[in-house]
Amino acid sequence: MRNLAVTEYWFxxxxxxxxxxxxxxxxxxxxxxxxxxxxxxxxxxxxxLQPVLTGPEAIRDLLERASGDARCAGxxxxxxxxxPAKMWIGGLRRLTKPLLHLHTxxxxxxxWSSIDxxxxxxxxxxxxxxxxxxxxxxxxxxxxxxxxxxxNPAVVSQIESWIRVADAWHDWQGARFARFGDNxxxxxxxxxxxxxxxIRFGFSVDGYGIGDLVQRVNAVSETEIDRLVEEYTDLYTIxxxxxxxxxxxxxxxxxxxQELGIRAFLQEGNFxxxxxxxxxxxxxxxxxxxxxxxxxxxxYGFGAEGDWKxxxxxxxxxxxxxxxQTSFMEDYTYDLPLGDELVxxxxxxxxxxxxxxxxxxxxxxxxxxxxxxxxxxxxFDASTGPATNxxxxxxxxxxxxxxxxxxxxxxxxxxxxxxxxxxxxxCRPEFSTACEAWIHAGGSHHTILSQAVNRRQxxxxxxxxxxxxxxxxxxTSIAAFRQELRTNEIYxxxxxxxxxx
Ligand code: MN
Numbered sequence: 001m002r003n004l005a006v007t008e009y010w011f012x013x014x015x016x017x018x019x020x021x022x023x024x025x026x027x028x029x030x031x032x033x034x035x036x037x038x039x040x041x042x043x044x045x046x047x048x049l050q051p052v053l054t055g056p057e058a059i060r061d062l063l064e065r066a067s068g069d070a071r072c073a074g075x076x077x078x079x080x081x082x083x084p085a086k087m088w089i090g091g092l093r094r095l096t097k098p099l100l101h102l103h104t105x106x107x108x109x110x111x112w113s114s115i116d117x118x119x120x121x122x123x124x125x126x127x128x129x130x131x132x133x134x135x136x137x138x139x140x141x142x143x144x145x146x147x148x149x150x151x152n153p154a155v156v157s158q159i160e161s162w163i164r165v166a167d168a169w170h171d172w173q174g175a176r177f178a179r180f181g182d183n184x185x186x187x188x189x190x191x192x193x194x195x196x197x198x199i200r201f202g203f204s205v206d207g208y209g210i211g212d213l214v215q216r217v218n219a220v221s222e223t224e225i226d227r228l229v230e231e232y233t234d235l236y237t238i239x240x241x242x243x244x245x246x247x248x249x250x251x252x253x254x255x256x257x258q259e260l261g262i263r264a265f266l267q268e269g270n271f272x273x274x275x276x277x278x279x280x281x282x283x284x285x286x287x288x289x290x291x292x293x294x295x296x297x298x299x300y301g302f303g304a305e306g307d308w309k310x311x312x313x314x315x316x317x318x319x320x321x322x323x324x325q326t327s328f329m330e331d332y333t334y335d336l337p338l339g340d341e342l343v344x345x346x347x348x349x350x351x352x353x354x355x356x357x358x359x360x361x362x363x364x365x366x367x368x369x370x371x372x373x374x375x376x377x378x379x380f381d382a383s384t385g386p387a388t389n390x391x392x393x394x395x396x397x398x399x400x401x402x403x404x405x406x407x408x409x410x411x412x413x414x415x416x417x418x419x420x421x422x423x424x425x426x427c428r429p430e431f432s433t434a435c436e437a438w439i440h441a442g443g444s445h446h447t448i449l450s451q452a453v454n455r456r457q458x459x460x461x462x463x464x465x466x467x468x469x470x471x472x473x474x475x476t477s478i479a480a481f482r483q484e485l486r487t488n489e490i491y492x493x494x495x496x497x498x499x500x501x
Contacts, residue, residue, distance in 0.1 A: 001299035001323045003272055007045045007073035007167055009100075010066050011035045013052045014059075014083030014132060023122055027080045028052045030106040034078075034150050041156045044322070045163050047076065056087040063091035073170035074098040074163070079128035080106065081121070085135035092141055098166040098464045099143040100159065101136065103129045104150045140495075142463045158456075165460045168319035173202040175272045177301060177311050178265065180213050181280030184305035189444040192309055192394030200399060201465060203272075205308040214283035216268075217261030228256040236362035242376055248364050251286070255376045258284065259291035266300060273301025273311040278348070278370035286375040287367060289349025292328075293378050293421070296352035299323050303446065304330075304350050309392045310446045313401075316461065317390065321452035325383065327352035329423065329449040334431075335412065341431035342409065344424050345389075345449065349377045351421035355451060356380035365419035382423035384408045387451045389425070390458060391444040398492050401462045402443045404434055404472040405455065423449060428474045437472045437481045468492050 013031040015024060028051070035049040053059045066072045074097050092099075105125050136143050144162050148155040183191050194205045229252060232238060241248040266274060274295075278287050296302045301315030310328060318326045332346045348369060353360050360378040367375055390403045406425040415422070427434030455471055462469035468488050472481070 001319065003270065004167075004171060004299065004319065006071065007163075007170055008048050008071045009045055009074050009076055009163060009166070010050050010062075010069075010072050011038075011047045011076045011078075012050045012062060014077065014079040014088070014128065015052050015054050015081040016083050016087070017054050019081055019121060023081070024052055024054065026122055030080060031078070034104070034106065037151060038156065038159065043156075043160050043163055045073065045167065048072075052080075053083070056090055059088055059091035060094060063095040067094060067096040072097060074100065074166035076100045076102050076159070077132065078102045078104060079125055079132045081124045082128040082131060085131045088132065088135055089139070092136065092139055095141070098162075098169055099136070099141065100162050100166075101129065101133060101143050101145045102150070102159070103133075103145060103147045104155065108149045108151065142466065144460050144463070161454065161457050162460060164320045164322060165457050165464070168316040168461060169464045171272065171319050172312070172316060175203040175312070175315070176270060177203060177205045177308055177315075178269060178271045178274040179205055179207045179306060179308055180274060181210050181277040182207065182306055184277050184279055187305060189393060189442075190303070190305055190307035190309070190446065193396075194308065196394070197309070197312070197399070200467065201312070203312055205312070210280050210282050210284065213261065213265055216265045217258055217284065220257045220260040220264070224260050225253050225256045228260060229253065232256070232362055236360050236378060239361065239363040242362060242364055248374070251364055251374060252362075252376050254285045254373070255288075255290040258286070258288045259294055262288060262291050263295060266295070271300075273303075273315045275303040275306050275308050275311050277304070277306045281370055281372050284372065286373045287349065287370045289367075289375040289377040290362070292350040293353055296328060296350070297354050302328050302350060302352075304328065304347060305446075307444075307446050309394065310444070310448065313390065313392045314448045317448045317450050317453055317458075320457050320461065321450050323354070325355050325451035326453070327355045327382075327423075327449050329389065329447045331445050331447065332422075335424075342412070342424050342426050343406075343431075344422060345447075346418075346420045346422040349375060349420060351378075351423075353378050353380065353421070355382045355423065355449065356421070357383045360421070363419060377419070378421055379419060380421045381411055382408050382421075382449075383451060384410055385451055387425065387449055388453055388455060388458060389447045389449050391447045393442055393444055395442065398496060399465075399467045400441065401458065401467060401469040402438065402441045402472075403455065403458050403469065404428070404438060405474065406434075406449075408449075408451065428472070429476050433476055433478060434472050436478055437476055440478075440482055441470055441472075441485060466495075
């Protein structure tokens with residue numbers, strides 16, 4: 001993943017003075033063992049053990065420092081003993097980093113034959129964590145709750161999943177997305193309030209004239225292009241006409257020049273993603289297709305037709321996915337045999353090869369739209385299996401994350417004349433309910449398809465952002481879904497009050 005910071009997570013344990021020094025030393029030792037154990041389990045970020053907290057001043061001080069610490073991307077809290085939660089009010093009110101409440105217990109089993117009141121006094125998370133959870137609920141503070149013994153593989157995996165979500169949130173804070181040109185003219189869903197997005201999500205979207213990019217593309221050296229074309233040869237099956245000495249080799253070199261120019265622009269400006277639009281290509285020889293595909297595969301966010309929300313969401317989901325199997329996507333066309341309906345998803349060019357099933361083919365074909373030279377592109381079928389198809393939309397007063405759980409399947413027949421990368425999928429619960437629900441929810445035609453994140457992670461990400469998340473899944477019924485949208489409309493309207501968005 002390009003431009004991704006190394007993060008740390010602070011592990012904090014709550015207690016109080018009542019128990020005496022000896023017990024508190026045991027609490028601290030148990031926390032150390034848990035943190036060492038979790039760190040040895042291969043989490044994506046390091047947990048940093050913090051001192052046991054027993055009073056409001058220390059709690060406030062620690063959570064303020066966590067909020068201001070550049071490497072700290074979140075806090076994991078556990079109440080080993082009973083920690084009266086009024087002590088936590090001041091600190092939690094100041095906490096700006098994502099919070100995971102780990103409801104665990106140091107010992108896995110009760111020592112049935114030896115258990116006494118000393119043991120009972122030390123191992124109180126069963127009620128201590130309830131007291132803590134009550135206050136977080138009362139404060140309406142967003143948090144994830146993970147329950148179970150800390151050595152359970154499912155618990156470790158949920159902590160790992162959440163760390164990736166919190167990493168994605170951390171990554172958005174202060175992130176910049178470059179928008180080359182504006183929106184595709186007259187399109188509604190790709191538009192939105194960029195100021196509201198920056199207030200809510202922490203990233204900014206900065207517009208650039210296409211001339212700024214053209215200048216950088218033109219500055220790329222022939223040697224750099226030679227090197228990149230070599231890389232293409234290693235990674236892809238290149239169609240003969242694009243190969244060295246082939247009649248269209250110059251087009252491949254132009255594509256490589258674009259890729260190098262855009263990457264340099266993004267690196268020099270510290271951007272995490274970008275958008276293009278085929279309506280503004282002045283000075284570019286071709287629509288950047290191969291460049292968008294390869295930059296996505298490196299972890300950059302991308303949105304076509306000026307779709308900055310998709311660019312930002314793609315970046316976030318790629319961080320959650322650890323860079324794997326996640327692409328910009330568009331519901332393109334349907335196959336509608338009765339009872340066996342499916343979606344053919346694709347785009348003009350820009351599908352990320354991280355979802356490719358096999359080695360991609362690198363070929364060149366005419367592109368009717370945009371009025372430029374024929375662009376080389378990677379062509380492949382997507383890997384099959386369950387996936388999430390997500391979109392972020394601006395409802396004018398707030399944002400909504402909409403997700404359909406889908407199953408990517410092999411194309412039903414070969415597609416010898418389709419010169420773009422594609423995925424075919426079945427919607428859950430089935431085609432007509434999924435599409436009806438999607439349209440009622442105002443979902444975009446642009447989505448982020450991922451085979452490496454799960455629903456809980458997306459819900460958790462929306463919680464941290466304080467936005468609505470709605471899911472169309474195997475259980476969705478239209479009546480209940482429409483009622484959920486209406487209920488959420490009220491909740492999110494009231495919850496945001498007179499806030500900016
Ligand atoms: Mn599109």
